[in-house]
Amino acid sequence: MRHTISIIVENEFGVLARVVGLFSGRGFNIDSLSVAETLDPSVSRMTIVTHGDEQIIEQIIKQLNKLINVIKVTDFHDGEFLDREMLIVKMHATEQTKPELLRLVDIFRAKIVDVSTKSYTLELTGDEGKLRAALELLRPIGIRDMVRTGKVAMQRGVGQSNGNA
Amino acid sequence: MLIECLKLEGVETIFGYPGGVVLNIYDALYSSDIHHILVRHEQAAVHAADGFARASGKVGVALVTSGPGATNTVTGLATAYMDSIPMVVFSGQVPTGLIGNDAFQEADIVGITRPCTKHNFLVKNAAELPGIIKKAFFLARSGRPGPVLVDLPKDVVVSKAPFKYPEKITMVGYNPTYEGHLGQIKKALKAILAAERPVIYAGGGVILSKAADKLTKFAKALDIPVTMTLMGLGCFPGSHKLSLGMLGMHGTYRANLAVTESDVLIAIGSRFDDRVTGKVDEFAPGAKIIHIDIDPTSISKNVKVDIPIVGDVSAVLDQFLGLMGDVDGKERKKHLAPWHKQVKVWEGEHKMDYGQGKDEIKPQYVVEQLREITGGDCIIATEVGQNQMWAAQYFTLDKPHCWLTSGGLGTMGYGFPAAIGAQAAFPDRVVIDIAGDGSIQMNSQELATVVQYGLPVKIAILNNRFLGMVRQWQELFYGKRYSHTVMDHAPDFVKLAEAYGALGLRAEKPSDVKKVIKQALAHPGPVVMDFWVAREEGVYPMVPAGASISNMLLA
Ligand SMILES: Cc1ncc(C[n+]2csc(CCOP(=O)(O)OP(=O)(O)O)c2C)c(N)n1
Numbered sequence: 011m012r013h014t015i016s017i018i019v020e021n022e023f024g025v026l027a028r029v030v031g032l033f034s035g036r037g038f039n040i041d042s043l044s045v046a047e048t049l050d051p052s053v054s055r056m057t058i059v060t061h062g063d064e065q066i067i068e069q070i071i072k073q074l075n076k077l078i079n080v081i082k083v084t085d086f087h088d089g090e091f092l093d094r095e096m097l098i099v100k101m102h103a104t105e106q107t108k109p110e111l112l113r114l115v116d117i118f119r120a121k122i123v124d125v126s127t128k129s130y131t132l133e134l135t136g137d138e139g140k141l142r143a144a145l146e147l148l149r150p151i152g153i154r155d156m157v158r159t160g161k162v163a164m165q166r167g168v169g170q171s172n173g174n175a
Numbered sequence: 176m177l178i179e180c181l182k183l184e185g186v187e188t189i190f191g192y193p194g195g196v197v198l199n200i201y202d203a204l205y206s207s208d209i210h211h212i213l214v215r216h217e218q219a220a221v222h223a224a225d226g227f228a229r230a231s232g233k234v235g236v237a238l239v240t241s242g243p244g245a246t247n248t249v250t251g252l253a254t255a256y257m258d259s260i261p262m263v264v265f266s267g268q269v270p271t272g273l274i275g276n277d278a279f280q281e282a283d284i285v286g287i288t289r290p291c292t293k294h295n296f297l298v299k300n301a302a303e304l305p306g307i308i309k310k311a312f313f314l315a316r317s318g319r320p321g322p323v324l325v326d327l328p329k330d331v332v333v334s335k336a337p338f339k340y341p342e343k344i345t346m347v348g349y350n351p352t353y354e355g356h357l358g359q360i361k362k363a364l365k366a367i368l369a370a371e372r373p374v375i376y377a378g379g380g381v382i383l384s385k386a387a388d389k390l391t392k393f394a395k396a397l398d399i400p401v402t403m404t405l406m407g408l409g410c411f412p413g414s415h416k417l418s419l420g421m422l423g424m425h426g427t428y429r430a431n432l433a434v435t436e437s438d439v440l441i442a443i444g445s446r447f448d449d450r451v452t453g454k455v456d457e458f459a460p461g462a463k464i465i466h467i468d469i470d471p472t473s474i475s476k477n478v479k480v481d482i483p484i485v486g487d488v489s490a491v492l493d494q495f496l497g498l499m500g501d502v503d504g505k506e507r508k509k510h511l512a513p514w515h516k517q518v519k520v521w522e523g524e525h526k527m528d529y530g531q532g533k534d535e536i537k538p539q540y541v542v543e544q545l546r547e548i549t550g551g552d553c554i555i556a557t558e559v560g561q562n563q564m565w566a567a568q569y570f571t572l573d574k575p576h577c578w579l580t581s582g583g584l585g586t587m588g589y590g591f592p593a594a595i596g597a598q599a600a601f602p603d604r605v606v607i608d609i610a611g612d613g614s615i616q617m618n619s620q621e622l623a624t625v626v627q628y629g630l631p632v633k634i635a636i637l638n639n640r641f642l643g644m645v646r647q648w649q650e651l652f653y654g655k656r657y658s659h660t661v662m663d664h665a666p667d668f669v670k671l672a673e674a675y676g677a678l679g680l681r682a683e684k685p686s687d688v689k690k691v692i693k694q695a696l697a698h699p700g701p702v703v704m705d706f707w708v709a710r711e712e713g714v715y716p717m718v719p720a721g722a723s724i725s726n727m728l729l730a
Contacts, residue, residue: 019348020347020348024285024289024297027289031290032290035290068475069476072471072472073472076470076471078293078314078346079348081347
């Protein structure tokens, strides 16, 4: 099962290494990872996408909580959270493929952020399903290069997950 | 400033080894009343701090220089981390301006020790030093205890900042749970009272939480048999009739069968280590499992727990005892009589026995004689291997904090320096390291330390001229192909002791054993006893790795 885990950490020297070291040292998987400051600059939020059976996910959450610099760990379940990831993808662009590319840009509400004679670079934001669908359609046209940010996630509604709540 | 902080933390003794970047600290020590013991290898400083902590229940402290001094602490930290021992290690570091430059004797010790410490700190300026030291000691001793490393760059130690030791510290991310959940406790008690075949499985957490008395009261009041892990030995009196002895790979026949047949298993301060459970699916298959532990990660990590209780063992046992006012002792005895009868049957089916003849000294006999002649009133350290298991099986312990052994990591070379730490904490007590001829060679340089400080540690080498435990596995599982476990090239241990200025004694036949032990105990200084024991004696019972614990090889 894939899980999206949000971790609020003290913004201290070495804290990323502690979290990542925990995953590698105990054989847990990281599918994606993103980190940035929160509203409170002494605190950062990491979003980690991982997978494993129920027992492994339970251990991951407990082990994360055990780290001294970790303030709060939230495991987001289906539907309770918003998640987004950004993708920048550089496409082969020929006279034949350009119309199809523009059509896909429109459908997926992507943006063209750079053009050259042979390439279009697209910026696309969405949840996991949307990006997967877009990539499926883009791949046959010819991808030259691509980069993804990793997922960020937030609870829906009024609840906060920054540790102060 | 560092020294001031140590004094405020109540530190009286530290174990260390100097070097370039800690010269200033050593200079301050020169005129301070903190007792510093100069070891001969930094690994020994950390094990000594660990032994000090296990024996005294206080935080052990070690001090080393940067680079190689710091990397030499890694085994000691990992050993203490696995066994949750409260300890603070101070390492010197190159000046902050040089960090990252591959400066002379620079090592990223914070990076290296991250996975084998409870937490670690690099102090970046003098102003944060007192706060970090306070946190380090607090983290080491609170919650599930563990080693903490504090890395001290030279310029930070030298620079002056106004000294203020914080009264209180806050760590938003650190909040151990001490009291157990009352609902869970009531539920557990109900299950325990209804059980027909209950067993208590107690571990090192009972000792760390200083709850041996409470556990004993709890077990006696409910009339429940107690088995202990290697780390838990001493948390319940081993000679009490409710004691089943140790469980697991080299546990007793009755303990392993009782756990397997139990209907309620009460795990207290133990963590279902693979050396205890054997094959997990067949571990206490019919039991409802209750688990009391301060560390939530220990619960349901290896074995699914039915009633988890997160909390400090001591506090939780108090809560249990508070609810047990109306437990009727007579009624309990009647209720559990069939179970005790069954345990007795198992006890009769297989007794711990080794058959001491006239010619060869049996290692188990040496351990039993040590127990008999000391009356058990001493602190036992062990090395790792057969010596450790025989010590666990045959040196019946009745009290906590008298047993220093590397359980989780299984570190050869641990016992002797740990014994030094315990002896430093209790100069007047008898401290014995039960050793193998292989292990003792890993830190035998510390003979110089015990002689220098007049620490009267007694070492009992069960000398089989093999790396015995590995040999035993080769005998059983590798067709007796003794690949690189034969150690007939060892020093003459008597002469080795003498070379350092200690007393060396040897026993070659069974009739020498008592004499040697008595002579060693009568000697006021450190002694090495070299017992030439039956070379191919094995440790039994034995559960082969990965088998069910009810599946024991008995000889
Ligand atoms: C530092 C370290 N290296 C290797 C081992 C693996 N090992 C476990 S027991 C053992 C043999 C120990 O031999 P000895 O100290 O002579 O004790 P005996 O088993 O003969 O009592 C070895 C090599 C270990 N536990 N620790």
